[in-house]
Amino acid sequence: MRRRAAALASLALVLGxxxxxxxxxxxxxxxxxxxxCHYSPTGGGLLTPxxxxxxxxxxxxxxxxxxxxxxxxxxxxxxLWGALGDALxxxxxxxxxxxxxxxxxxxxxxxxxxFFMTADILAAWRSHGFTVYGELGRQPLxxxxxxxxxxYWVSHESENGFGVRVGRFLPAYGVRLADHTAFTRAYLGFxxxxxxxxxxxxxxxxxxxxxxxxxxxxxxxxxxxTSRQSFTxxxxxxxxxQARSSLVFSGLYxxxxxxxxxxxxxxxxxxIAPTSHLSIWSEGDVQFQEGSPGATPYASGPxxxxxxxxxxxxxxxxxxxxxxxxxxxLRTDYGNTSGGVLRMAFGAALLPxxxxxxxxxxxxxxxxxxxxxxxxxxAQLHMYI
Numbered sequence: 001m002r003r004r005a006a007a008l009a010s011l012a013l014v015l016g017x018x019x020x021x022x023x024x025x026x027x028x029x030x031x032x033x034x035x036x037c038h039y040s041p042t043g044g045g046l047l048t049p050x051x052x053x054x055x056x057x058x059x060x061x062x063x064x065x066x067x068x069x070x071x072x073x074x075x076x077x078x079x080l081w082g083a084l085g086d087a088l089x090x091x092x093x094x095x096x097x098x099x100x101x102x103x104x105x106x107x108x109x110x111x112x113x114x115f116f117m118t119a120d121i122l123a124a125w126r127s128h129g130f131t132v133y134g135e136l137g138r139q140p141l142x143x144x145x146x147x148x149x150x151x152y153w154v155s156h157e158s159e160n161g162f163g164v165r166v167g168r169f170l171p172a173y174g175v176r177l178a179d180h181t182a183f184t185r186a187y188l189g190f191x192x193x194x195x196x197x198x199x200x201x202x203x204x205x206x207x208x209x210x211x212x213x214x215x216x217x218x219x220x221x222x223x224x225x226t227s228r229q230s231f232t233x234x235x236x237x238x239x240x241x242q243a244r245s246s247l248v249f250s251g252l253y254x255x256x257x258x259x260x261x262x263x264x265x266x267x268x269x270x271x272i273a274p275t276s277h278l279s280i281w282s283e284g285d286v287q288f289q290e291g292s293p294g295a296t297p298y299a300s301g302p303x304x305x306x307x308x309x310x311x312x313x314x315x316x317x318x319x320x321x322x323x324x325x326x327x328x329x330l331r332t333d334y335g336n337t338s339g340g341v342l343r344m345a346f347g348a349a350l351l352p353x354x355x356x357x358x359x360x361x362x363x364x365x366x367x368x369x370x371x372x373x374x375x376x377x378x379a380q381l382h383m384y385i
Contacts, residue, residue: 024175024281025315025323025349028273029058030243033209034176039092039124039133041202041211042169043176045151046094046122046133047384052077056354061321063354077354080385094122095385096137103377117380131155133167139193150219151195161204168195168219171234172211173250175269175281177313179361183331183343184283184311188252188265195219196232209238217254230257244273248283256290263289267309277317285309289334305335321351342366356383 026037034043037051047055056063056077063076075082079093098118104111120137134152138145153167170176174184180192198215212235221229232254239247248271253264267285274280287307313327325347333339344364351357363376 024177024271024313025279025317025325026059027244027246027271027281028276028279028315028317030273032238032240032243032246033204039126039131040151040169041155041163041165041200042172044170045135046092046124049078049092052354055351059321059351060354061319061350061352063352081355090125090127092124092126095383096120096122097383097385098380100378100380105375107372118382129156129158131157150193155200157202157204163200163202163204165200165202166198168197169200170195171198171200171213171232171252172236173234173252173265174236174248174267174283174285175271177281179327179345179347181363182311182313182327182345183309183329183341184267184285187307187309187331188285188287189218189254193220198232198234207240209236209240211236217257221257230260230262231255246271250285261290263287279315280312281314282312283310287334307334307340308332308337321357323349323351325349339369340367342368355385356381358382 031037031054035041037047037054038044039046039048053075056075057065065075078084079088079095096118097120098116100115100117102113102115116138118137120135122135123133125132132154134149136147136149139148139150151167151169153165153169155163155165157163170190173188173190176190177185180186180190185191196213196215196217197219198213200211200213202209202211204210212233214233215231217229217232233252235251237249241247248267248269250267250269251264252266254260254262256262265285265287267283269281269283271279271281285308287309288304290304308330309332310330311327312329313325315323315325317323325345327343327345327347329343329345331340331343342365345361347359347361349357349359359378359380359382361376361378363374363378365374365376366372
């Protein structure tokens with residue numbers, strides 16, 4: 001029964017975690033910051049016009065314009081292939097569709113499912129340093145789905161790099177990998193639907209980025225009055241050592257709730273791209289919670305217990321727009337460094353044209369205590385219009 005529960009938990013994890021558009025592998029193209037291509041300072045979501053242009057000119061296999069011509073608002077990379085021209089002015093729109101096939105196998109059983117992992121409308125307005133941002137889409141659940149507005153915020157960034165943002169978003173922490181089932185994301189509470197209501201202040205310089213946020217906690221809990229909500233504070237400092245290397249320090253604290261005791265995390269990540277076709281990211285996190293291991297999560301006990309997470313993601317562009325990925329990951333249990341889960345993840349990302357690509361992922365998860373294995377295969381056709 002416990003093994004089947006673990007397998008079903010893995011299924012729920014994949015269903016609840018969509019592949020975002022943020023790709024740290026593009027460090028090899030000298031893109032250290034998410035805001036190079038995205039409206040969100042923490043990455044993912046709607047691409048800026050410049051980001052759309054880069055997706056065609058620099059990333060897609062066959063999308064580059066002929067020499068001497070430049071893409072623009074009317075080009076292939078624009079919303080609806082540029083059919084609206086400049087009619088939207090400072091407003092940017094996007095449609096994000098991701099039909100997917102999921103297969104989960106484990107000892108004694110398995111399950112498969114075809115579904116839309118993403119069906120979203122994204123919008124942003126930007127003028128004079130202000131940005132208003134929102135996303136509305138279909139949120140897949142283990143059974144059924146619902147329509148939800150899961151990220152929306154207002155921000156302002158001054159000419160000296162000081163920024164303020166308020167609304168619903170994922171707080172800045174560590175490396176925002178495209179795969180939100182990664183142990184450094186999901187187990188620390190940074191899955192796709194783990195946004196918080198918060199106020200974020202930031203300071204951006206030529207070689208550094210500091211982001212600090214505070215708020216009442218998980219947005220879904222605040223909206224429906226559930227007991228998961230708790231005070232949340234997060235901080236992230238990124239130091240760009242060179243054009244293709246960055247060092248990231250992160251911290252997180254969550255207050256006690258009815259769902260779990262007070263907890264937090266601290267981590268360090270390092271990314272380097274030795275060549276223009278190879279990116280290597282590594283992250284290590286220590287997570288702590290109040291109380292002894294094995295105690296009920298609804299009540300804290302004496303002392304503090306810790307768990308550790310280690311991850312490496314190596315991405316290689318074998319041909320323009322064709323990337324192969326490998327990611328060994330380790331997550332220990334609280335208070336037991338011999339327990340937890342060991343993962344080997346393999347993936348391929350194919351970006352033939354601006355408005356569509358294919359992503360294939362395979363996960364081999366093994367519990368370290370009883371060697372129980374869960375194998376997951378995920379294939380996605382991503383259409384970004």
